[in-house]
Amino acid sequence: MVSATLIAARAAQHAQLIRRIHTGKRDLGLDDETYRLILARFAAGKTSSTDCSVAELQAVIEHFHDSGWPRPGGVWHKPLSPRQKKMWALWQTLADQGKVRNRRMAGLLGWIAGQTDNQVQRLEWLTSEQEHTLIESLKQWEAR
Template identity: 40%
Template sequence: MTSAPFASARAQQRARLIKIIHTGRRALGMDEDTYRDLLAAKSDGKRSAKDLTTAQLQLVEQHMRASGFKTVKPASAKPRESRKLDTAAESTKARALWLWLHQVGIVRDPSEAALAAFVRRTAGVDDLRWARRPDKVIEGLKIWSARHIPAVLAARFARMQSAGIVIGEGSSDSLVSAVSPTLNPSSFKALQRAWEYLDKIETQQAGAATVATSQQ
């Protein structure tokens, strides 16, 4: 019994061959009688391509190619012209924020194309410079990321504690409040400051370890 995937593959092969044969007929300028006679000659009398077996269709294709028929690959699409990188203040700020979020682990793709896709979803334009209020796009990026930073901040806090690094707070939530006591702890700025505080601690720990190693 023929399996479904195998039968599907054979059907696709037949459809491809029939399409090639029809293209070959037009390319070679075959009239109706000549075309039907060719099918019959390669299939013991069958005069319709849909009645031929896969092997018989391949014989017809081979005959057409021997007669000068060649399939032409479609021309590849013209590559999109690279857009000059915008150096305006708002675009630079957005790009720096996008790259920082990639470093944090929230943005998976740090490319300009990925940033442009975010701008397109939020502002309906392909480039931040074309947005009516680019500051609103940046603010939207901060609001979106603030929903995800607490989870990655907590995970980093736990990893540092497990590594024996002294942070001085019992949890990532208390750290946010301690670093930015006057800010809303769920705001982007407060969360970013807490992350940067952990950066500072890790840098200090790495420096101390290097000094200790050099003195041994």
């Protein structure tokens, strides 16, 4: 039999993770639709954080960290621009299709460095033309 203390501790952990997810959503500048799509992808189709298990909530938080949201004590990166979000979404789609082995931000940045003449290491260093070219390249890669 599970003790009342253990049940209360699990409920408190669940509530804390939900608060962290909502903070991450705000900090990353996610609109409600994007947020719910992320939940659905990492929480077996669930679109409400209250319906998620602790493990699913932790997976969403890990995805937020991969997207630039800092870990506790980490360095904050500014939220992604719409074009950067598009690159990230396309990268995740390619990973879902098995065309990319490293679905993390480091994988995308490595690919970007290899695709740009000046070997850009950070998304915010891309020019508008480079962003456009990279998005189109990702779209073509996805179509293949």
